[in-house]
Structure formats: structure tokens, C-alpha cells
Amino acid sequence: MTTTTQQKLIDSARHLIQTRGYNGFSYADVAEEVQVRKASIHHHFPGKSDLARAVVEQSRALIVEQTRSLNGGAFDPEEQLRMYTGYWEKCIADASAPFCVAGMLASELPTLPADLASDVQAHFRDLSTWLEIVLTRGAQSGRFELQGSARQEAESFMAMVYGAMLAARAYGDPKIFGEIVATGLNRLIPSKRRKASPKENRGK
Amino acid sequence: MTTTTQQKLIDSARHLIQTRGYNGFSYADVAEEVQVRKASIHHHFPGKSDLARAVVEQSRALIVEQTRSLNGGAFDPEEQLRMYTGYWEKCIADASAPFCVAGMLASELPTLPADLASDVQAHFRDLSTWLEIVLTRGAQSGRFELQGSARQEAESFMAMVYGAMLAARAYGDPKIFGEIVATGLNRLIPSKRRKASPKENRGK
């Protein structure tokens, strides 16, 4: 399999943004990883924001594709959420992608060029819209028991996933991500269907 | 009221870290805000990480002080959580502190000097420990209904608060913070005591 230089540049930039953020990496870092000169990066991506936008847009396209296949497919809402959180759990555990690119960029939003910033915002709209749809379906079929509107619950769930990534990074412990999202998923499930987790231990 | 140059430097650095992150601000930015030369900053804080540590340590000291007074005081666990989230809601709404310093730094953790990184981690331990205590008390007195262990619920609640900050920034809308944490608080309250929020609208 031959990967083009352009794709290697995007992959390298993604990895660097995930670990160090937009303001934490330079063309020199990418050049080092991909083993080309800095000028060659400028040939493919005139400015730093063009490179970062390519990373975000590729991620968005992938998510759109995957959620489309999930929506049309054979998975119930609970399985869909578990596949989403499971994806990140795996990425964080094996350190292949220790943070969502858009999440990292969102924290730096006030410092980003305008065009990149609006791409990042678009990702969050995409994601919360998808979550709202999944939660709505789950509530209708009785698999989920929502306490607020589907919109509120979607924003809340999304916040918890991103907060869990931050916590995993803060504690330097990938397991914490899985523990937090498990708590969040569990809350969506009606109490009659919910099986007590082995670690469960009310009020300590 | 006279504020020392040293304190002005810390305040300026705090504000810059909250909005731009550790890698997004420079001594030149601080010098500009405080109206001193860069060399004067180096006199008070030899290195950039010393300045950032001073910011984090001052924040931690403030939190320790406030939680101590809350714990010993006249507020029940629910009120304590509302005061904590309300503090951030106000800060984000009036843009005086659009993000927790430690949260911002945590996202950049892999790029931080080791001593600063461990200060940031200490903040998260402090905070989750306090939350665990408050949730435990609330569960014992019947004000809260926990679904996992107090530890799990504390991590989960903390993740949601930080995720809510990120969401508010991503959407460029301070209100989203309040909406998310309201959903989270509501979930802790036993369903018999819970009053339906005006916006509540099950499954859309």
C-alpha cells in the first residue's frame, strides 16, 4: 500500500494536533515525522490552517460516512452509542488517538484562524445532531429513558464524552475514560433493564 | 487598592491561559497587558512554567479554602454543587473566566513541563475528592440518588462540567454550559423530589 505524501502529512498533523494541539506543533515537527522538508509541506498546504482544516475535514467526512452506515443498519440505539464510545475507548487505550482532534482544537478556539474555527464548530453540530437522533430513537423504542429533551440529553452526553477524554489525559490513565462513559450510558437505560455494575456501591 | 506587579502578572497570565492556553500566550502578551518589559517578568518568574505554576497554585489554594468553608458550613450537598456550578456559569457568562485554568492546561498536558503538569494533576485530584465527599453526604442524607459508586459519580460529574465548558466554547454560547450542568444535577436528584424543568420534553 502506497500512501501519498499529502496523506502522510495529514496523518502526521492529526497525530500532532491530538497530542499537542494547534499551537503546540510546527511545520518542523511534521517535516521531521514525514521526512520531507518544510517547503514541501507548504507545497501541499500553503498555510498551517490549510493543513489543520484538511485534518478536520477528513475526520468529519469519516464520521458522516460511519454514522450514515450506523443509522441505516442493523444496530439498535444502545449498540450505536456503545460503538461510538467503544471506538474512543480503544483509541485512547492504545494511544493511537489519545484525544478527538476537534475537541483539542475547540479548547484553542479563540486562537484559531476563522475558517478552521468554523470547521471545528461544524463537527460539534454534526455530532450532537447525530446523538440527538440516536437518543430520540432509543427513547421511542423504550431502550432509553430520557430525563430532559433529546437535545439536552445529547449535549449532555457529548459533554461527558469530551470531559472523559480530558479526565483520562489529566489522570494519565486511559481506563478512566471507559469508567466515566459507562456511568453515562448506564444512566440512559431504564432502571428496570439496568443491571447493577460489579463495581457499583451506593454512596460509597 | 494597590495590587503588586507580581499579582498583576499572575492575573494576566491566568486570563491568557484561560483564553489561549499555555502554548498560546507569551511573555510579550503578559508584558503588554501589565505594561512592564519582558525582563521584569523574568525577575518575578524566571521561566514561563514558574509563572503558570503560580497561577495554578493560587487557584488551588483558593479552591481548598472555599471547599473547606463550604464543607464546614450551612449548605446541604445539593446547594454546594449548585454553588460550584453556579460559580462557573457566572464566570463563563460574563467572560471573566471562560475556562478553568487547569482544564485548559490538562488538554495541553503532554506538552507541559513536568512540574507544572503535576500541579495540574493535583488540581483534578483535589476536585474529584471534594466532589466524592459531597456526593457521599448527599447520598447518605437521601438528597442524592447515586447509580454508581460515589467515586464514579464524582468523576462523571466532573467530566460533565469540563465537557460543558468545552461545549460552551465550541458553540460560542455561554448558555449551553448552564443547560448541560442542569441536566447533570437533575440526574442526581431522586425522581420523586425532581421537579420537571420547564424545558423538559421527553424524547423530543
Added chain:
DNA sequence: TTCATGTAACCTACTAGTAGGTAGACAGCC
């Protein structure tokens, strides 16, 4: 077939500007 032309991809060498940090002088105060 061969030779000009075009162009994509990459290079070396450079720019202006900014990063964090240092040396040393000076002023005011205990």
C-alpha cells in the same frame, strides 16, 4: 523516435518576525 513544453513534487537557502531568556545599568529604599 525524438525533442520541446508543461507541470507536480520536491529541494536548498533564505526572509521577517517572535519565542523564551540573559546581562548589566540604574533608581529608590531599608
Added chain:
DNA sequence: GGCTGTCTACCTACTAGTAGGTTACATGAA
């Protein structure tokens, strides 16, 4: 006199980005 705080002036390393040249390969005409 020594200490604190501030300054000017400077340093080296690095930043994103540019100028201009080299290679390799495709196209198309003589």
C-alpha cells in the same frame, strides 16, 4: 551598602512562510 524592582539592549533558537531551482514524468508535435 545592599536589596528590590525595573529598565534597555541584547542573545539564540525557532516560527511560518517565500524565492527560486532541480528532478521526474507526462503530453504532444516534428
